[in-house]
Amino acid sequence: MASMVIRTGRADLDFSGIRAEFGLPSEFPAAVLAEAEQAVGRDVAVGQREDATALPLVTIDPPGAKDLDQAVLVERVGRGFRVHYAIADLGVFVVPDGALDAEVRRRGQTLYLPDGNVPLHPTVLSEGAASLLPSQTRPAVLWTFECGAGGEPVDVRVRRAMVRSTAQFDYDSVQAAFDAGTPHPSIEALADFGRLRRERATERGAVELRLPEQEIVPNGDGDWKLVVRPRVDVDAWNAEISLLTGMSAAKIMLDAKVGVLRTLPDADDTAVDALRRSASALGVPWPDGVTPARLLAGLDPARPESLALFVDATRLLRGAGYTAFDGEIPPVTTHAGVAAPYTHVTAPLRRLVDRFATEVCLAVTAGQDVPQWLRRALPLLPGVMGGSDAVAGRVDRACLDQVEAWVLADRVGQVFDAVVLRADGNGADVFVAQPPVMGRCVGADLPEGERIRARLTVADPERRKVAFARVDA
Incomplete structure (x- = not known):
């Protein structure tokens, strides 16, 4: 693309x-x-x-x-x-x-x-x-x-x-x-x-x-x-x-039984079964014995059915958080997206938790006790980082919504090519390639993974809102 x-x-x-x-x-x-x-x-x-x-x-x-x-x-x-x-x-x-x-x-x-x-x-x-x-x-x-x-x-x-x-x-x-x-x-x-x-x-x-x-x-x-x-x-x-x-x-x-992890529970069978149904509806073959990871890795991201299935696959990655522990291994230690235990240590200039996790690793590998100031801080990190991640996500989305509305403000009524990403009873999320925006679309027939023609009905910079309606074929 x-x-x-x-x-x-x-x-x-x-x-x-x-x-x-x-x-x-x-x-x-x-x-x-x-x-x-x-x-x-x-x-x-x-x-x-x-x-x-x-x-x-x-x-x-x-x-x-x-x-x-x-x-x-x-x-x-x-x-x-x-x-x-x-x-x-x-x-x-x-x-x-x-x-x-x-x-x-x-x-x-x-x-x-x-x-x-x-x-x-x-x-x-x-x-x-x-x-x-x-x-x-x-x-x-x-x-x-x-x-x-x-x-x-x-x-x-x-x-x-x-x-x-x-x-x-x-x-x-x-x-x-x-x-x-x-x-x-x-x-x-x-x-x-x-x-x-x-x-x-x-x-x-x-x-x-x-x-x-x-x-x-x-x-x-x-x-x-x-x-x-x-x-x-x-x-x-x-x-x-x-x-x-x-x-x-x-x-x-x-190994040291002290630190802070980035955790994400494994997807349950219900989520995987739902993804299988989506793949079938989209016409994406899913051979027996192929894991969701292998299936997704083999998709061509430029194809509309792939985009729709990637969106549906977000259901496999719900419930991410931070888990601090000291003296006892927590019940969930892995991150399903990584498929292994994982923590943040590589971006300390930009993310708070990385500095604390790094200091734990340095102390443990040097054979030193984890400092008390660090042990006191560990239980606080999940709340701080969870709140910070939520704000960051909302700010990112607000900025994108704002620019999408600015870009399209003088194009209400025009018709665009779009790909249906995820449909529900009230419409669907669609991706328009030119200009690259995502928005809600209403219409009677919005099958996931299909290319449609969509008319821009709303582009409101004040409300940061963009909306489309399907044009009958």
Whole structure:
């Protein structure tokens, strides 16, 4: 699916109304900024910290990103692989129970709006002293995975280090280099390793839903454009490194019986049976013995029936949360989407829980007691992160709804090609490819997975609402 861009044609539109509606903070308190400035001047190289600045690590992030959490190096070692994964070390900048710690616990995570972020940490840290910017020596938590020929780790190490990223890349440029046969030496082995890890994920039963991802980006003239960016192979390969790290961290914490997991209960038989019925109705063959993960992995995301089945498959991934534990293994330890125990440790600049989970792993692997301040914080994290995730989801949806309404405001009455994603008794959710919007559609015959013609009946920027009605064939 190619990228699709539609301009709003307006230069006076911003997202201040959404910021006000959700009460998003516009600045940090003075005490928090002062503490962050003090942290920048702290000697972060003190203590038992490995010098890993000779490793030719690189970063892969969206274009223009400055809050760089991860840097990676993938090497072939015999028939296997060695993966170095450096994660920004926020633990050396945030004083437990200080003003900065209290503020980031209140925020939970960075919120991304088209006209500017609401950062978790002051930008002097998140885009400066703590960010793994190229050609800058930075403190990091360095994970090293020794993996066999099948991509599974046989040895995992984690420790504090000083690192120095050698280059900053974005996903599209890395994909273009792979396509041209000229990948950067530091990630030349990423393709083979990423494919192996993807295959292991499918074997485990990991569920990946390749739905169109709408993005809002500036067009350079002060207004906005809607884009559907196809997920390139590099996205999936790079994500596998993060997933490997999160699974390894979860194992460390479960072995020690202390930590915080990202959990999602396994789908029950009712959800799987419903998905089978949807596949049958959509004409998607489901051979005996094929798992939902294997079926979904084999679908062509460009086909309308695939889009509809991906939407239906969201029923397999309900009930995600965070589970803290200390001294006793919780009843649910796995994440059904990953098909393994999993935790967040790879984005501490942007997500609160990652710093705490990382500190548990560092203490456990060093043979040290988990600090009391950390044990006190663990039970609070599920509530903080659950609330923060909910706000982030609502803000993302509000921004998309707003731009969709802006884009279509002068096109009410026009007819568009659409794909029916999910139908119910009151209509259906549909995806319109040009411009890339999702909305509700009413009509007498709305079979999931079919292409239809739909007339735009509502495009209201004030209510952030878009609606369609099926045009009779």
